[in-house]
Amino acid sequence: MTDDLRLLRSAGARIGAALAVAAVVVTPLLISSDFWMSVFIAAGVFALGGLGLNLLTGYTGQASLGQAAFVLIGAYTAAWFGADKGWPMLLWMAAAMLAAGLVGAAIGPFALRFKGNYLVVVSIALVFVTVHVLQNWDSFSGGFNGKSVGGISLSFLVDFGDLSIFGKQFTPEQGLFYLTWIVVGLATLAVANIIRTRPGRALQAIRDRDVAAEVIGIRVARNKVIVFALSGAMAGLAGGLDAARVGFLTPGVAESQLLLSIRYVAVIVVGGVGTVVGAIVGALFLGPLPELVEEFSDKINFTVPLVDQPLLKDSATSEGIMSNAVFSEILFSILLVVFLMFQPRGLVGLWHRMVASLKRRGTPTDDAGPDIEPVATPH
Amino acid sequence: MLRVSDLEVVYSAAVLGLRGAELSVARGSIVALLGANGAGKTTLLRAITGLLGYHNARITSGQIELNGSVLNDVAPAAIVRRGVGQAMEGRRIFGELSIEDNLKVGGVSVKDRAAKQQTRDYVFDLFPVLGERRRQQAGYLSGGEQQMLAIGRALMSQPDLLLLDEPSLGLAPLIVTQIRDVIADINKTGTTVLLVEQNAAMALSIADHGYVLENGRVGLSGSARQLREDDSMQALYLGGTIAVSENRS
Amino acid sequence: MTKKLWLVSALLLTFALFAAACGSSDDSGDSAGSDTTEPTDGSDTTAPTDGTEPADSGSDATVAPDDGSVEPAGDPEPAPGFDGETIKLGYLTDESGPLAILGVPLTTGSQIYWDYVNEELGGVGGRYQVELATGDTKDDPSSAVQEYQRLKDDSVLFAQILSTPPTQAVLEFLKEDNIVGVPGSLAGTWANEAVLMPNGAAYEYEMINIADWFVNDSGLGGVDTVQCVVSVNDLYGEVGLDGLEYAAGELGFELTEKRTMNRNDTDFAATVSALDQAGCEAVYAITVPREQSTMMAEAATQGFDPIWLGALPSYLSLLAGPNFEKFYVALDNPDFNDTSVPGMVDFLERFETYKPDSGAEPNSFFFSGYYQQIAVHALLEKAVELGDLSREGIANAMTQLGEVETDGLTAENYVYGAPEDRIPTSASRIFVYDPDNPPNLLTELALLDSELNDGYELGG
């Protein structure tokens, strides 16, 4: 049991963690392109919001399509304090987390009353209301026209906006990359800690059986509210970082924000619902997908039989069945459906299965079975 | 009429649910299927009624025959149409529907309206309380009444073979007796009954024949009388009290 | 059961056949379209694409705005987006989001223009082929920035940035990287940004023009007419309203009822009812096409029948119907059937030659995408002439560009330069809906440049 509570149980996990840290450190040294940095920052943002969502949906079983609302709230709070008021980085980060966390806590009680399908709709309502408020609260959000996030501080101990280590000067994108992934790393540790210890077991008990959890003395109400707050706070921080990346915020229309929520859900589904690293894996896989399609469209392209046309349009006037953008949207939808149908444990589950089958073949006496986290059964 | 031979069922591709179960039920008889928790009683019923799929389980070998035709890969609905009705473990009534609608659901496989009407009247005869409260939401019935509804609902499909899974579970002794009598009545109308029970005393008191499942295969079988007198049965199941079962899986 | 199965299969087959037919209907014009991908095929292209021949710098491009006052410089050095042979242009557009309805035809229009340049002129300066690289913004700043980052090192400039929020988001990066961008939206504020190259009359001017026209020239109404406005909740609606309010003040009429709407609104019962109750006789529509169409249907339902006065984004011929009888709109482009405008004749001919083989008909959005590229083309010619296609070179070329001739495609020519030297176009053409004048279903009534425009400060 004590072993079970340790953060990095196996040698494999320790090696994995070390590799991940190394990857974060090395990537900006190898890639200088602002574009790829921006893509990986965006992936980090997805990972962070996804970690929060996984805590909520994967571990506590609360279905939600409201993650975009928390991201928006965090982004605008960060912009307000960080850019308008000029607060230092840690403070606007804290403010973004607090604001989104408080809204999350306020939603929590609804979750006590509504379950499953109803909760999904309540979370959609949250997106609609948040977008409406941001569209109209001009003095805070700039209304429909949006708000510039220029001049937001990225400085704590070192200035991530103007990072220079051992005489190596990094671009602002590279700096923000480090900042984002440091935050993702810390959040991952936090989530891993939460779920490996008593509170986390309580959450999973809630997921598996609400009423039964109550019976064995878990304060379901309090725990749900806390999880909503935590999940919201992480999404809020993600929003703040994304605001720093984009430099400009608009509330958009509710429908497109809902699509963003769907993307967050897809990230954890493809990565692995109810696994610590699932959100990160999913974000790294889905985040760059449209960009990869754009980059490699000529390699993907082929002539579709029957209609005898190329799959992808080379340019707006050339023939072809669909544009790159439509193709990547279709790919996204197919991936979502296929993972849900055939690999509900996501890429992480797939990995565990591969490792397990390798082990079985190599050392048949090895008792270590697949180390799969319980799959979510949100109801 | 029903014949199960050498049946093996596997759950989630790993756990063995049944390992070579054998059983046969003669037309017109009541057969009791006994056994401890986890012995495979419910699994056997699921296998017969084609519901294994809902529990991530499947038949890996062996055969189930009804009136000479193989039931192994037949869909649940088709099995009901062939005359196998069941009252499931845990009653599984539709709490949100009215009693009347629950019975309607039970009669879905019967096309003849007049016959359906007749069966419903028969059910209301057997369980007058259901008739009295026919428009009520079934979820508000007491445990015993729910059991009656579950049996009534199963009868609506006009089965030749009725499967009952622990009808006495969690019920007061008085009600258990009542239910037992109804089962006997049903049997008298020509319906064959396969009765799964932990309450062996109750089951064997009306059964013609009995099987005891142990670890997924039949450990003991014989006529009800033989079993009642069997020493090991005495020790294991007929300790004089009604066996209380706690958590079901 | 089998009967049902047949029925269902047949219906599914209907669907499948239909889908296939739609896909393959593109094949009917196969022969025309198939060779567009091979640029060298155009027979009379004098300047081959393969060489960096120095001799041929004096090209025969029709769009050579500033006639050779500057001594031709040497060939431009390779720069981001220019490898010495091919010039790449970035397009930030909405290909799959809420504004794909505008973004797709705009980009197609641009592509038609460049197909023409590549095929018939041999490219910019007669020798540099132009390639378009599009990024899908989904009308969302976040995606826009990402796509900007992807395209920026491989584009000499951004020849189109659709919609206001992405433009605002990308603007800071454009400034930082000193890359020129062409906003696809026509808000007047853009005229003050050094890195932006707007074209066409700003929405503000369009509204001033149509108000001036309505009150003074139309014969449909005057200052005493009860006039109202519906504007969409975004920067376009806001600046349009700003221009209109200025015009109302100057012309001496009141805007009796002011309503706003959101994109994606589906119900206009209350809006129409309010306009009706206020007794509006003319309604300015600073709106978007689908919503405008919905609003007018609701007006018809409620028996509310005012004069509608719109701007470019509120009208799309594909969505206009019989209830548009009293719809007037201020646009930049000439009548599509006006053969007295040489640029229009060219446009229709080139549209016919290079359009995608889906059988599209020209409309205002294809047209906008097309004519916006004329200024970009002029800018590139200038930069080539100056021998510098680097970011600085292009920014520099823009300050020296001067007036860009559009052969009558815009009501007036834009004069480029440093922000303070620019003279934005401010003239509009006023059209009325006319179902008998395809493809755009509009007939031109007037071309005017309101005197009020001089007193209006863009971005004020």
Add this chain to the structure above:
Amino acid sequence: MDKFLQLFVSGVALGGIYALIALGFVVIYKATGTFNFAQGGFVLLGTYLTYQLAVEWEVNFYLSTLIAVLAMAGVAMLIERTVLRRMMDQPAFTIILVTVGILLFLQQLVPIIWDEPGLRFANPWLGEVVDIGGVSISHANIWTVVYAGVVFGAFALFFKFTRTGIGMQAAALDQEAAAAQGISVARSFQVSWAIAGAVGVLAGVMLTARGGDALTPAIGFVALRALPAMILGGLDSPGGAVVGGVIIGVAEVLTAGYLEYEWLGANFSSVVPYLVLIFVLLFRPSGLFGTKEVERV
């Protein structure tokens, strides 16, 4: 008073559209116990299909609608057969996400098949208006209400009196128990999807007709606006969908018409459906007419 009546009537007509969309949601919820976000995709694809037949191929409008209804029923069944059938025993949220994925997929089919950015429908009721006591009502609105009424009535009869209908209700509550009663769960799923696909076409056609015939892919998302109507009425109640639709429609139009405070923001009415929904749910967690869930431990 005129204004009120006019707005009220408009609200009812809008509610009719919401009801039509919500009925599509309800039928699947009733049978399978989950939301079907792909309903928006049926609305979208069905309307474009009708357009293709009626405008491009010049088939009679009503006949086009009918063909589209049947074809979408087929498409919906196909989706059920290939995707959802395999998901029957999955948790509710998983299935919701699958339907979201299908929605995204269907939405991308439109720009692939129809290149034009916007299209014009040709509904036969355009511009036709009747005047009843000073309130003018368009024929399209009347037809919307008629369609909603007919579909609702057919639903009620279907669920109450047909074996398939009763079977579907049972399957929604407890698939295994329903199967044990001789109900073919697969079949009831298939039927419910077919109905949803069919109803979606009607909803989309009426939505487009109401919108003055302007057809753009945006209508796929408009379907989401019917969610509050569905929840408000009760997830599994067709009657609730109709009443919920009308309440939401009227509330939306009336707030737009009367509630004008600066601090509420522009177009406050667009969030009114959700606010009404949450308010009602706080007092009646299963909606106005929904079956109360009996908590099983």
